[in-house]
Amino acid sequence: MSGSGDTEPSQVKMAAQIPKAFQRLMVSSLTPKFRNAISVETVSMVTPGPKEVVVKNRFVGINASDVNFSAGRYDPTKVPPFQIGFEGLGVVTAAGAESRFKVGQPIAYLHDGAFSEYKVLPSRFAIPIPSLKAEYIPLMVSGLTAAISFDEVGDLKKGETVLITAAAGGTGQFAVQLAKKAGCHVIGTCSTEAKMEFLKSIGCDRPINYKKEDLNEVLKTEYPKGVDVVYESVGAQMFDTCVNRLAVKGRLIVIGFITGYKSDTGYTPIRGGATLPPKVQ
Structure with a gap:
């Protein structure tokens, strides 16, 4: 698995220790019973593209809308498996050369797939925040x-x-x-x-x-x-x-x-x- 860009590893700023793989939640079947809709998937770590960042999630938002999303109510054309979770808060662990973000920088984001240990994110969706406080999550x-x-x-x-x-x-x-x-x-x-x-x-x-x-x-x-x-x-x-x-x-x-x-x-x-x-x- 790789990022969307063609950035060479030498152009990517990375934290000292990043795992080779991580886990994330996936919607594997469409049902309003969230526990039945979800499965755990292990995927390889990603090298971000030039305008991407890899975020280590520290906090994620759990919303009633997650039930509707896993039931297929927001986008009837979306076919499982697909990622779940709308909002996250974490630290940049890898940054593409054109991302404008630094390793260790705290950010918040609104993007599908927040229920994951790490999130590969187009940098335009990353929102700089002063510090890692869970209180920022509800603002989104x-x-x-x-x-x-x-x-x-x-x-x-x-x-x-x-x-x-x-x-x-x-x-x-x-x-x-x-x-x-x-x-x-x-x-x-x-x-x-x-x-x-x-x-x-x-x-x-x-x-x-x-x-x-x-x-x-x-x-x-x-x-x-x-x-x-x-x-x-x-x-x-x-x-x-x-x-x-x-x-x-x-x-x-x-x-x-x-x-x-x-x-x-x-x-x-x-x-x-x-x-x-x-x-x-």
């Missing part, structure tokens, strides 16, 4: 999802009411903070008292533990004019409630459908084994 998939959603679709305005479902989750917590920074009143759903306290600590105005309070009744009673913007990632009944409680000219951003990720179709299973997409009542 989770943070960018929230930021792009609000910037491109949400059209947040100061004083508006924003509802964020799964608000204590990976991307939800970013959405809470961004909405507050935009001057909005923020409602956030969660499932435990500990998450309620966490949401308060990051500025959520009205955290709701949906296991103890009825979301529809809370919104109907406390927000009779409706919600201006919804950042929705749960689906099923939660989706229905959000649609029904939208204000006039409200915007609903669907960024996920967690309740259906593990089903064969991607929708939430109902009685009798059938599945249905969300229903608006």
Whole structure:
């Protein structure tokens, strides 16, 4: 196995000790049952091309989207085996002559195949970071999802009411903070008292533990004019409630459908084994 370029080994800057082979996770069959979809593959170490780097992964991001990717939902034309994992954080262990990176330099990246001991990466996808801290990982998939959603679709305005479902989750917590920074009143759903306290600590105005309070009744009673913007990632009944409680000219951003990720179709299973997409009542 080799990199995409024709760089001679003498032109490549390499760390003193690099293994001759490494392991990575591969999607070997399409199924939403992640453990069944994955196999471990051992591959030979790569000499990077002139505009490539080899990264020793130290941290990787685990996302709900990994389940959808391994089920073949993002790209129906993608045939196993293929690599899995969207984001990584590590140290450059080998760098092509034109890569602009140094051996030992910490970088972050967004690229398929992060679930691997080492990653061969086109240098244009490498993002220099000050140090190796796991806290940088959520900024990429989770943070960018929230930021792009609000910037491109949400059209947040100061004083508006924003509802964020799964608000204590990976991307939800970013959405809470961004909405507050935009001057909005923020409602956030969660499932435990500990998450309620966490949401308060990051500025959520009205955290709701949906296991103890009825979301529809809370919104109907406390927000009779409706919600201006919804950042929705749960689906099923939660989706229905959000649609029904939208204000006039409200915007609903669907960024996920967690309740259906593990089903064969991607929708939430109902009685009798059938599945249905969300229903608006």
